[in-house]
Amino acid sequence: MNLVKKTPTIQDVARFARVSTATVSRALSSPERVSEATRDRISEAVRVTGYTPNQSARSLRQKTARTILVALPDIGNPFFSVILDAVEREAAARGYGVLVANRFAGGDSGVRMRDYFMSNRVDGLLLFDGSVDLEQLMMLTGEPTPFPLIVVCEEIPNAPFHTVKTDNGYAAERATRHLIELGHRRIGHVRGPQGNVLTVERESGFLRAMQAAGLDVRPEWMLPGAFEMEAGVIAAQHFMRLADRPTAIFAANDESAIGFISGMRQHGLDCPDDVSVVGFDDLALAAHVWPPLTTMRQPRAALGRIAAGALIDVIEGERNSRVPMHMVLSSEMIVRGSTARPPALTAPLAEPPALVAR
Amino acid sequence: MNLVKKTPTIQDVARFARVSTATVSRALSSPERVSEATRDRISEAVRVTGYTPNQSARSLRQKTARTILVALPDIGNPFFSVILDAVEREAAARGYGVLVANRFAGGDSGVRMRDYFMSNRVDGLLLFDGSVDLEQLMMLTGEPTPFPLIVVCEEIPNAPFHTVKTDNGYAAERATRHLIELGHRRIGHVRGPQGNVLTVERESGFLRAMQAAGLDVRPEWMLPGAFEMEAGVIAAQHFMRLADRPTAIFAANDESAIGFISGMRQHGLDCPDDVSVVGFDDLALAAHVWPPLTTMRQPRAALGRIAAGALIDVIEGERNSRVPMHMVLSSEMIVRGSTARPPALTAPLAEPPALVAR
């Protein structure tokens, strides 16, 4: 009665088309190698039986999974999820599946990666998390079993991997210069998480811009932070305790900028009337918070698309994986309402008056 | 020189431990079936060779992929990405990988799903998108090859699938009642996208609450929308054109609520002084926008965890998949600053004065 029909295999197709399985296989993967007549019979047979190649069998034989692994520090973070969107599209367009591994860094990250590769589940890795164990990673990409890997948005210093990222240092410089051009002289920075490469890059960009303008950087104006709203709120609390406060803040990312603004407001300070704030990333919500956030836009969709494309190129051998390549995409300054001239400077500046945003 | 060592197979382990591959396989999957002595020898051999079972081979033989497919309408949306986070953790904890398929609905969605299943890449599906082609879905879950499927957050009417979701209708009622309790009598609604089940459920919850309180619902106060910020901005434009405006709005989700507030502000109206707004979802940013958003919190992490757990139960046969089961999680009202008493009612109400939020 309830006899479950099995899913059709290549055998069924072969039987139906009265050819061997070899011919069916060839008809599907390199059609020019079979005659038109049999090709037609096979197409018909595929249609009738509803055949779909078994990916496990194919993987086993060809040692290829047609799947990439995306290792993220936090999928819940909209910064990553938009990139993941682009990655997924690019991969799907090229016939690859996308496996996600979240909260990747930490104790067993190297082991988990090793397992994914050695168990033949994935052909390549997009690594969005620079805090992964470098030694374990090298062991993996190194001689015994080299595998395709691209580091995205982050960078692992002195490691010979392809990378795709944005010009963090330059963008941070640009953001800081924007504040300086508005007339700010007393500028602080809400840092990213400690030990993160991006934190360092953005901080040094900030410092370079300050130095270039001949401005002092007070150590107490470098506020500890992280890439989260809550960290911005806490930074605002530190900020409020300062006897002498800056008139502008460059925050290491949008979330901490928004948290900072929100925290400041709880203490009665307004943005941008009291303090101007610049963020980094241009998340979707940056345009919709109040005040709309001035920020450096990272081309996130492009990052995802290019990274996925490059990884698949490496997997398919179309790109040399021995010579590490660094792709740097440029960020764009988006001026919105969270930055204005400093409160003291309602009168025109000595220089020609800067453009007042908003 | 550069001889690439192959990745170790079960054969290598067997040779090293001087047993058959069968014994190695058993030692790893059901250790109680081998003697302690050989078990130790095999563990040692596994350690030395660095063996990891080849997942393709295992899948082929066992017809199981230890992978679930998560089909989402939009990963970039933080609502989904937080759920995905929970799904990924639960799946990882139970030894499953997570494949994501984004922008799932539309033309070939049924075909793509069919391929994922028939090609043996995945064992089950978490479907977050109700707008998928029902007929194709039924064909798939139906007799020829039934497969494990759970619909999350959405619902496909009259379809015999397990579902995990929140109590949308009741939550919408609760949100609306909150506005009524604050003293609002003229209340509008920013709808979700047309044709969406959630849109209908939340709208009817809204209508029930209004009816229960004996309040009129004017058709022109039911503003067209979608689950996006931009749609909220547009709804605000419609709102501004009304000759006679409500004093409060229940928006179908947080994003449209935030967009609405932002759009209203561009026209000089303030929230909550002029108009109170309630959202739905409690996204991370709801607490950090200005004003902080009053909203119905959906237990997103729980949704993801429970859905993934239930799906794996079905896959592993620990849960009957023939009797569809509906799990409904309850939402929680989070009162923040975006709701207050209506502008006309600065004087006490006839009823005992309602709690003024903020």
Place this chain on the structure above:
DNA sequence: GAAATCTCTGCAATCGATTGCATGAGTTTC
């Protein structure tokens, strides 16, 4: 002490697709 039972292990088939090699028919070349 023979029979029954239990424990541990190995043999070999199996999952489904791919692919190197062989074959036979047809075509071209000199």
Place this chain on the structure above:
DNA sequence: GAAACTCATGCAATCGATTGCAGAGATTTC
């Protein structure tokens, strides 16, 4: 008209792990 070549196809090995069946030896039962 024989040799050389091309083309379409089939045979059978292969990828690596799992598992039904069977056998050897140890242990228990009566």
